[in-house]
Amino acid sequence: MTLNGVYMAKTNPTLVVADSGPLIHLDELNALDVLSDFNAVLVPNAVWLEVEHHRPQALKNKKIKLIRQTTPPVVEQIRAMATLYALHQGEREALTLCLTNNIKLLITDDTAARLAAKSLNIAAHGTIGLLIRSVRQELRSTSEVLTLLTAIPQKSTLHIRPSLLNDVIARLKTEWEF
Amino acid sequence: MSSTIHAEVPDQLLQQAQTLVQQGWAGNVQEIVIESLRRYLESHQGVLTEALIQDDVEWGLHGED
Numbered sequence: 001m002t003l004n005g006v007y008m009a010k011t012n013p014t015l016v017v018a019d020s021g022p023l024i025h026l027d028e029l030n031a032l033d034v035l036s037d038f039n040a041v042l043v044p045n046a047v048w049l050e051v052e053h054h055r056p057q058a059l060k061n062k063k064i065k066l067i068r069q070t071t072p073p074v075v076e077q078i079r080a081m082a083t084l085y086a087l088h089q090g091e092r093e094a095l096t097l098c099l100t101n102n103i104k105l106l107i108t109d110d111t112a113a114r115l116a117a118k119s120l121n122i123a124a125h126g127t128i129g130l131l132i133r134s135v136r137q138e139l140r141s142t143s144e145v146l147t148l149l150t151a152i153p154q155k156s157t158l159h160i161r162p163s164l165l166n167d168v169i170a171r172l173k174t175e176w177e178f
Numbered sequence: 179m180s181s182t183i184h185a186e187v188p189d190q191l192l193q194q195a196q197t198l199v200q201q202g203w204a205g206n207v208q209e210i211v212i213e214s215l216r217r218y219l220e221s222h223q224g225v226l227t228e229a230l231i232q233d234d235v236e237w238g239l240h241g242e243d
Binding site: 126128 | 239
């Protein structure tokens with residue numbers, strides 16, 4: 001089975017669907033390459049338009065394979081979820097793509113979208129998780145990721161409570177014996 | 179007790195809100211703005227966001243995908 005020319009297994013751990021947040025935030029940090037080990041990053045049309053408006057250069061990154069998706073037909077399960085969690089169009093399309101293509105990983109920084117994904121049995125992770133994962137995937141060094149995390153308040157529009165960010169960095173330093 | 183805020187709203191969103199009011203689904207645009215804000219705050223509580231970030235850290239360190 002293929003989706004836009006990309007081979008798909010029964011489930012697709014190497015395909016992910018992206019919401020706008022991580023694409024924008026990772027590009028602001030010059031770290032979109034942390035997505036480079038995925039075969040492709042599927043970008044719903046509404047998300048594509050949002051990123052194009054706020055951070056067009058993120059869509060031109062040569063290190064990752066972004067594939068723009070057409071607006072999928074509305075799935076009733078998502079329609080109900082959208083009302084419950086006040087999801088916007090991009091998040092609705094992203095969850096629909098995951099459901100209809102059996103993609104088990106959504107990348108998003110939106111709390112409501114993550115909760116909705118969880119209730120649909122779709123894993124959802126954000127910018128911080130992707131940065132940390134890049135060490136596990138040997139895409140970035142521990143030192144680079146600690147520097148990127150430290151730079152989040154200055155270089156990105158991702159909002160995180162400063163003391164929580166400091167706690168995360170301290171934990172990583174312990175884990176990585178840095 | 180309430181306060182007045184000034185915010186710029188995309189034209190399309192405002193038009194959609196005005197249509198709902200005209201159709202009788204809401205009393206006025208202000209009601210829609212307040213309800214939207216309430217729903218957003220309910221689904222974006224700090225404690226939830228923090229738990230999800232901690233989940234991100236675990237996944238980043240020890241996940242399998």
